[in-house]
Amino acid sequence: MTSPSPRRPRRGSLQSTVVRWVLKPALWIGCLAPAAWLARGVATLDLGADPVKTLTHTTGLTALILLLLTLTVTPARRLSGVDALIALRRPLGLFAFFYATVHLLIYAVFDHRFDPAEIAADIVEHPWVLVGFAAFLILLTLALTSPPPVVRRLGGRTWNRLHRLIYPAAGLAVLHFFWLVKKDTREPVLYGAILLLILASRFFIRPTRRPRTAAPD
Template sequence: MARWLKPGVFALSLMPLAWLAWRAFSDDLGVNPVETINRTTGDWALRFLLLALAVTPLRRVTGWAPLARLRRMVGLFAFFYVCLHLASYVGLDLFFDWQALLKDVAKRTYITLGMGCFVLLLPLAVTSTDGMIRRLGGRAWRRLHRLVFPASVLAVAHFWLMVKADIREPLLYAVILSLLLGSRLWRRGRA
């Protein structure tokens, strides 16, 4: 079963994009297709980011070691969906108007936080290869990859501030993130 785990998770991780493409092909993106694309890619970016953070606690709770082999791939899918989210915002929403982008980053707190999240995740994606782990050394690589924690906080805050009225979904993500980060603090406190 472990042999098929990575390819299976890889295929499943592409399903949100395939579904979004199918909806676009079927002209089923609603009255504001750009917003639908932007929201969908952002939602999946946040979900994959939280899934990547959940791998270690799940492995510890279940004792199922093959889960650890998924963390990097799930994290890279988080970054992939972050890139799609950013590309849809910059390309489809702003039509590559870089001045408008700079104004939005300076003016809208939720966009500032989203950009901050992207900036923190970028070095993690770039250094995710085995070769980069060897070049940086395990200790430095692990220290760098702790940026995922503030990046996930920024991602949840980005979503929370973007939502105008119904905060139930961002609240759910905030609770999940709190539990994931809290489990790490609790474990560190016991060590």
């Protein structure tokens, strides 16, 4: 996705301790909160008039937000100079993938009774569905190439190039949202603007030049 972490933060440094014992647990709690909220809603039958819509929309929106958060890790690291932040990137990305998967499953089961032919027809006929599905396929690829052994096998450079696909994935996700709303496009446009801002930041916030190492993260 971005240039790999140039050097591993020294174990026991204050920064990496904070990331490991404060930020990472906070990330896990924050990322699991929407799922917990939905689970509670399912258990107490409290998901509004159209529960399936609530489930679909919440999981989709959470996936999009996490995708955007994943993309802010590198600019945040460069701005702050705290290299240890890179440790947040993979869990954020994988949680985005998790919510996207649940989102897709809810759609497949409740909207199409898991009928492959019907789902295929829906994907082909409706660009809105197609772009969502394309975004999912990208996230799937990125998730499958996330475990450290796979990263090592691919090599840092290839991995980096491949994981730049997260930008098109986020763009497709925003478009998916945009095409879904009937008329009031303020919300998807807001997320689109945030994505553009993150993308633009890559050109303004340059990485500081440091010796490269082979393996990322």
